[in-house]
Amino acid sequence: MASTANPVYGNYHGYYSKRPFVRDSRLSLLPPYFFAGKTVLDIGCNEGWVTCEIGQLWGAQGVLGVDIDDTLIRAAWKRRRSLWSQQSLGPRLLQDRDPSVVTSKRVKQHHDDDHDYFPASCEHSYGPLPIPSNRTGAAVFPHTVTFRTVDWLTEQDASDESRYDIVLAFSITKWIHLNHGDDGIRTFFQKIHRNLKPGGTLVMEPQAWETYSKAKRMDERLRDNAKHLQLRPDDFHRVLGDIGFGPPTHLGSVGEGGFRRPVDLYVKI
Ligand SMILES: C[S@@+](CC[C@H](N)C(=O)[O-])C[C@H]1O[C@@H](n2cnc3c(N)ncnc32)[C@H](O)[C@@H]1O
Numbered sequence: 001m002a003s004t005a006n007p008v009y010g011n012y013h014g015y016y017s018k019r020p021f022v023r024d025s026r027l028s029l030l031p032p033y034f035f036a037g038k039t040v041l042d043i044g045c046n047e048g049w050v051t052c053e054i055g056q057l058w059g060a061q062g063v064l065g066v067d068i069d070d071t072l073i074r075a076a077w078k079r080r081r082s083l084w085s086q087q088s089l090g091p092r093l094l095q096d097r098d099p100s101v102v103t104s105k106r107v108k109q110h111h112d113d114d115h116d117y118f119p120a121s122c123e124h125s126y127g128p129l130p131i132p133s134n135r136t137g138a139a140v141f142p143h144t145v146t147f148r149t150v151d152w153l154t155e156q157d158a159s160d161e162s163r164y165d166i167v168l169a170f171s172i173t174k175w176i177h178l179n180h181g182d183d184g185i186r187t188f189f190q191k192i193h194r195n196l197k198p199g200g201t202l203v204m205e206p207q208a209w210e211t212y213s214k215a216k217r218m219d220e221r222l223r224d225n226a227k228h229l230q231l232r233p234d235d236f237h238r239v240l241g242d243i244g245f246g247p248p249t250h251l252g253s254v255g256e257g258g259f260r261r262p263v264d265l266y267v268k269i
Pocket residue numbers: 009010011012015043044045046047050066067068069072150151152153154169170171172175176
């Protein structure tokens with residue numbers, strides 16, 4: 001889908017200029033090796049900042065970021081290349097010479113590295129460095145990170161079923177709920193459940209009910225849909241339990257101002 005005039009899907013452009021980070025504070029709630037060696041799906045990845053961080057700094061085996069808005073996905077690919085370009089020499093050599101390095105060591109190396117090898121000023125003047133082909137097929141950034149434009153709720157992709165260790169749903173439940181109603185949010189959670197491996201984890205940052213009123217004012221259709229909503233975000237843990245997730249683990253709330261939201265973890269049982 002091309003960009004909409006109103007961001008009715010929460011498809012804000014420049015989202016991360018309002019919510020900037022070097023390391024995403026929501027991810028910082030998770031244990032250091034949470035993503036190491038894991039396959040991850042980031043639903044509603046926007047411009048791919050979180051997706052790239054998981055692939056570059058957290059040692060994931062593979063991360064797919066999906067978003068409904070094609071312009072955002074193009075920006076996400078650009079960010080991937082730019083981060084690769086500015087990545088310091090250490091991880092590149094590490095990847096090129098020793099792809100078999102144990103995952104936890106690789107995560108530590110990435111966490112310790114500085115990121116000034118090909119500085120942003122050089123990229124500005126000369127463009128980003130080209131990404132070399134992945135000759136060894138090793139699970140290393142940027143090859144671990146891919147993006148896809150898709151309406152993840154309505155478009156079918158059976159190849160994703162039971163494939164992921166971890167699914168991220170950060171700041172997207174409100175948009176699914178307002179656009180597709182109570183049935184839509186149930187379908188969304190069911191699809192996440194199907195896409196996770198047994199024992200896999202959903203990491204979710206739901207928006208509060210109070211924030212729906214501003215969002216729905218953006219569009220007549222959202223206003224109409226909102227009138228029929230019976231479920232509230234506080235009910236989501238019950239819906240997820242009925243679908244086959246264990247009880248939530250509340251990791252905490254981070255973020256500034258209106259972005260201060262809870263992050264919860266659910267395990268597929
Ligand atoms: C408010 S942004 C959150 C971005 C990111 N997850 C974060 O928290 O940093 C919500 C994103 O979900 C995307 N989105 C909404 N509905 C979607 C759908 N059905 N399929 C895929 N992406 C969707 C929007 O385009 C938008 O980029």
